[in-house]
Amino acid sequence: MSNGARHVLGVVAGLLLPPLIAAGLWYGVGELRLTAAQAFQISWSAIGVLVAAGIGLAFLAGSRLSPVASLLGGLSFTVLGLLPLLATLGVPLLLPENLLPDLLETGYNTIAYTGLQLVLGVVLLMVSLFPSRWRSTAEPAVYSPAYNEAPSPYLPPRSGSEDATRPMYRD
Template identity: 80%
Template sequence: MSNGARHVLGVVAGLLLTPLIAAGLWYGAGELRLTTAQEAQISWPAVGVLVAAGIVLAFLAGSRLSPVASLLGGLSFVTLGLLPLLEMMGMQLLLPPQFLLPNPLQVGYVTIGYTGLQLVLGVVLLMVSFFPSRWRSIAEPPVYSPAYSEGPSPYLPPPSGAEDATRPMYRE
C-alpha cells in the first residue's frame, strides 16, 4: 500500500471512528451512572459499550494504518475535553445545551468531560501520532540486480566433500 493510500485511509478512519468512540464512551458512562444511581445495579449493556469503545480506541491508537487517524481523534478529544474545563474557569457556556443530546449521552459527556478523562484520551491519541516510526511506510524488501546470483562466494574455498565444521576459518 502506498503512503498516500495509507494516509487517506487514516483520514477516513479518524473521521469515522472518533465520533463512534465518543458516542460509545458518553453512552456507556452516562447509562452506567444513571442505572447505578437509580436502581443500584450495574448496566451490563453499558459496560459492553464501554468495552467496545475501548477496543476501537485501542485500534485507533495502535493501528499501523496511519498516524493521521489518531491525530484527528486526538484533536477532537482535546477540543471536547477542554470545553468543560474552560467553562469551569469562568468562560461562557461552551457546552451543548441539555436538550441537544439524549439523556444518557448528555450525562456521559458531562461525566467524562468534567473529570478530565476526555482530555486525557485526546492527549494520549495526540502523543501516539507523534512517534516517527508511525509516519514511515512499511519497508519493502530490497530488489537485487540481475547480476546477483547465489553461487559460491569468491572469498571462500570451493566446497569439497566433508569439511570440518568446527573450524572457524578455512585452512589449507
Template identity: 60%
Template sequence: MTNGARHALGVLAGLLLPPLLAAGLWYGVGELSLTAQRDFRLSWTGIVVLAASGILLALLLGSRLSPVASLLGGLAFTGLGALPFAEMATGVRLLPDGLLPSSLRSGFMTVTYSGLLFLLGVALLAVSTFPSRWRGRPQEADAYDGQWQSAPSPYLPPSTGLPEDATRPMYRE
C-alpha cells in the same frame, strides 16, 4: 499497501472512529451511572458499549494504519475536553446543556468534566507524534531470479575456456 493508501484510510478512520468512540463512551458511562443510581444494578448494555469503545480506542492508539487517524481524533477530543477548563477560567457556559438525551448527556458531562476526554485527546495526540508511525514499510528488495552471475576472479587468469585449476588458492605466474 502504499503510503498514500495507508494515509487515506487513516483519514477515513480518523473521521469515522472518534465520533463512534465518543458516542459509545458517553452512552456507556451514562447508562452505567444512571442504571446504578436508579435501579442499583449493573447495566450490561453499558458494559458492552464501553468494551466496544475500548476496542475502537485501541484501534486508534495502536494501529499501523496511519497516525492521521489518531491525530484527527486527538485534536477533536483535546478541543472538546479543554472546554470545561475554559468554562471555569472565563465563567461563560461553552458546553451544550440540553442537546443530548439523558444517558448520553449524563455520560458526556461525566467524561468531559472529569477531564477524561481531555486525557484521551492528549493520549491520541501523543501516539501521533512517534516517527515510526509516520514511516511506511521499507521498499521490498528485488526478487532473486535464481540465476547466479559470477564476476571474474582477480586471483585467476582471464578465462581461456580451459578448466580452472581449483586446487591452487591463488593464481601464480
C-alpha cells in the same frame, strides 16, 4: 498498500471512528451511572458498549493504518476535554445546553469534568507523533543474482586461515 491509500483510509477512519467512540463512551458511562444511582445495579449493555469503545480507541491508537486517524481523533477528544476546563476557569460555556439526550449528556459531563476526555485526547495525539507511524513499510532489499563475493581489487589477497573475530583484515 501504498502510502497514499494508507493515509486516505486513515483520514476516513479519523473522521468516522472518533464520533462513534465518543458516543459509545458517553452512552456507556451515562447508562452505567444512572442505572447504578437508580436501581443499584450494573448495566451489562453499558459495559458492552464501553468495551466496544475501548476496542475502537485501541484501533485508533495502535493500527498501522495511518497516524492521521489518531491525530484527528486526538484533536477532537482534546477539544471536547478542554471545554469543561475552560468553563471552570470562567470562560462562558461554549457548548449549548441540552444539545445531547439526557443519557449522553450525563456521560459526557461525567467523562469531561473528571478529565478523562482530555486524557484520551492527549494519548491519541501523542500516539500520532511517533515518526515510525508516518513511514510506510520498507520493501526488502533485492539483490541481483549477478552479485558474487569476489575479492576486492583494493585489498591484498587473503592468505592463511580466516579469523572471523577480528574486525579488519590483517597480515
